[in-house]
Amino acid sequence: MTAADTIFALASGGGRGAIAVLRVSGAESRGIIARLAGGLPTARMASLRWLRDPTTGDALDQALVLWFPGPKSYTGEDSAELHLHGGPAVIAAVGGALAALGARPAEAGEFTRRAFLNGRLDLTAAEGIADLIAAETEAQRRQALRQADGALAKLYGAWSERLTRLLAHQEAAIEFAEDDLPTDLGDRARDGAATLRAEIVAHLADGGRGERLREGVLVAILGAPNAGKSSLLNALAGRDAAIVSARAGTTRDVVEVRLALAGVPVTLADTAGLREAADEIEQEGIRRAHRRAEEADLVLAVFAADTAPDAETLAWVTPGAVVLANKVDLAPAPGKIGGVAPLPVSARTGAGLEALRTRLEAEARRLAGAADAAVLTRPRHRAALTEASAWLAEAETALLPELASEALRAALRALGRLTGRVGVEDVLDVIFRDFCIGK
Numbered sequence: 192m193t194a195a196d197t198i199f200a201l202a203s204g205g206g207r208g209a210i211a212v213l214r215v216s217g218a219e220s221r222g223i224i225a226r227l228a229g230g231l232p233t234a235r236m237a238s239l240r241w242l243r244d245p246t247t248g249d250a251l252d253q254a255l256v257l258w259f260p261g262p263k264s265y266t267g268e269d270s271a272e273l274h275l276h277g278g279p280a281v282i283a284a285v286g287g288a289l290a291a292l293g294a295r296p297a298e299a300g301e302f303t304r305r306a307f308l309n310g311r312l313d314l315t316a317a318e319g320i321a322d323l324i325a326a327e328t329e330a331q332r333r334q335a336l337r338q339a340d341g342a343l344a345k346l347y348g349a350w351s352e353r354l355t356r357l358l359a360h361q362e363a364a365i366e367f368a369e370d371d372l373p374t375d376l377g378d379r380a381r382d383g384a385a386t387l388r389a390e391i392v393a394h395l396a397d398g399g400r401g402e403r404l405r406e407g408v409l410v411a412i413l414g415a416p417n418a419g420k421s422s423l424l425n426a427l428a429g430r431d432a433a434i435v436s437a438r439a440g441t442t443r444d445v446v447e448v449r450l451a452l453a454g455v456p457v458t459l460a461d462t463a464g465l466r467e468a469a470d471e472i473e474q475e476g477i478r479r480a481h482r483r484a485e486e487a488d489l490v491l492a493v494f495a496a497d498t499a500p501d502a503e504t505l506a507w508v509t510p511g512a513v514v515l516a517n518k519v520d521l522a523p524a525p526g527k528i529g530g531v532a533p534l535p536v537s538a539r540t541g542a543g544l545e546a547l548r549t550r551l552e553a554e555a556r557r558l559a560g561a562a563d564a565a566v567l568t569r570p571r572h573r574a575a576l577t578e579a580s581a582w583l584a585e586a587e588t589a590l591l592p593e594l595a596s597e598a599l600r601a602a603l604r605a606l607g608r609l610t611g612r613v614g615v616e617d618v619l620d621v622i623f624r625d626f627c628i629g630k
């Protein structure tokens with residue numbers, strides 16, 4: 192396998208459809224398409240062509256052919272799209288012809304990998320494309336589209352450029368101390384590092400919203416047996432996802448339902464009722480309930496309005512939790528539970544469920560709503576930026592110019608890993624361009 196290979200793959204979904212799109216990319220695309228379609232169509236214009244078997248000349252399909260000469264193509268290489276009739280036999284026949292003409296099936300992500308290698312996009316934009324394809328909700332779509340469009344690439348690229356310049360100044364201060372250079376270059380590099388670090392720290396202080404929107408928000412429903420947790424889950428899901436019964440201890444395993452709330456993917460997890468259980472299966476269920484609550488972004492603490500609040504559930508009532516008084520058809524909701532005003536609801540009559548949904552939407556938006564600014568979306572981003580900011584702090588306080596320079600270089604490498612553009616060599620360019628040394 193080499194990048195010189197010409198590759199092809201089904202770009203549309205598998206199975207039967209009105210249209211299937213086969214994508215072709217690589218150095219041999221021009222010849223392959225010309226032979227398959229009886230000539231090369233005008234660039235970037237949809238042309239209706241008969242595709243023929245290269246050896247027998249048999250008609251394989253009548254297709255729309257789009258020819259994208261490199262470098263102005265998705266991959267940066269000569270590429271084409273074949274819009275076929277979307278049946279499995281058509282796809283197989285045209286795929287077979289492409290293979291016979293010397294193309295090979297692409298590996299997963301290979302088109303985007305080539306686009307990256309050819310400088311058409313950076314790693315964050317490539318991730319954005321993957322997220323866009325995986326997006327299930329509106330807010331996810333918006334976030335992924337912004338990233339695919341290069342919002343993070345622009346931000347991190349600009350930071351890398353600034354850092355390159357700081358490093359160049361710092362290096363110049365060391366290397367060419369004797370020459371006629373401004374003498375405060377080192378101080379300027381330090382100030383620049385402090386400013387840049389403040390921006391990175393502010394960008395990191397996003398409460399994890401972008402990552403959560405990408406992964407989905409986890410809400411754990413907790414409460415005593417028979418508080419009505421499963422009934423509430425079913426009411427929110429609009430279907431009978433979990434078993435409801437009058438017997439305390441009905442739910443043992445965690446029952447999950449996925450919803451979109453305010454465009455954010457939310458997993459609601461119904462759990463076993465919390466109590467001192469004798470039954471070992473129920474005990475395991477309660478252990479799982481606690482584990483899920485610890486992992487959760489939000490706890491929904493459910494109490495029955497006709498029963499005194501139980502200590503086990505009260506322990507989960509924190510300022511961030513949503514507290515519910517269920518069964519308000521049986522008794523009025525108490526004013527406060529564990530110091531928090533509960534939302535009065537009834538899974539039986541439906542009272543208060545609209546307000547509960549509105550509250551959950553607000554929480555989803557707070558935790559993970561799509562932001563207007565570019566937000567980081569992966570732990571990988573967070574790790575690299577945290578590392579970069581630590582090295583910048585190091586550079587600010589370094590006692591020797593050489594150490595400051597080393598720290599700036601390490602910060603630049605961390606940013607380079609983020610975008611996939613490791614630009615330490617660029618430092619020399621800046622030195623020569625800015626200072627014209629050795630001209």
Ligand SMILES: Nc1nc2c(ncn2[C@@H]2O[C@H](COP(=O)(O)OP(=O)(O)OP(=O)(O)O)[C@@H](O)[C@H]2O)c(=O)[nH]1
Nearest residue numbers: 416417418419420421422436440441442464538539
């Ligand atoms: N009157 C009334 N009964 C309710 C309400 N919500 C649930 N119930 C009843 O309360 C009982 C327990 O409901 P579940 O939803 O199984 O309660 P749970 O909290 O999931 O119980 P476990 O799984 O055993 O922990 C069932 O008989 C429900 O029909 C309500 O709002 N009003």
Ligand SMILES: [K+]
Nearest residue numbers: 417436438441
């Ligand atoms: K029950």
Ligand SMILES: [Mg+2]
Nearest residue numbers: 420421441442
């Ligand atoms: Mg239950």
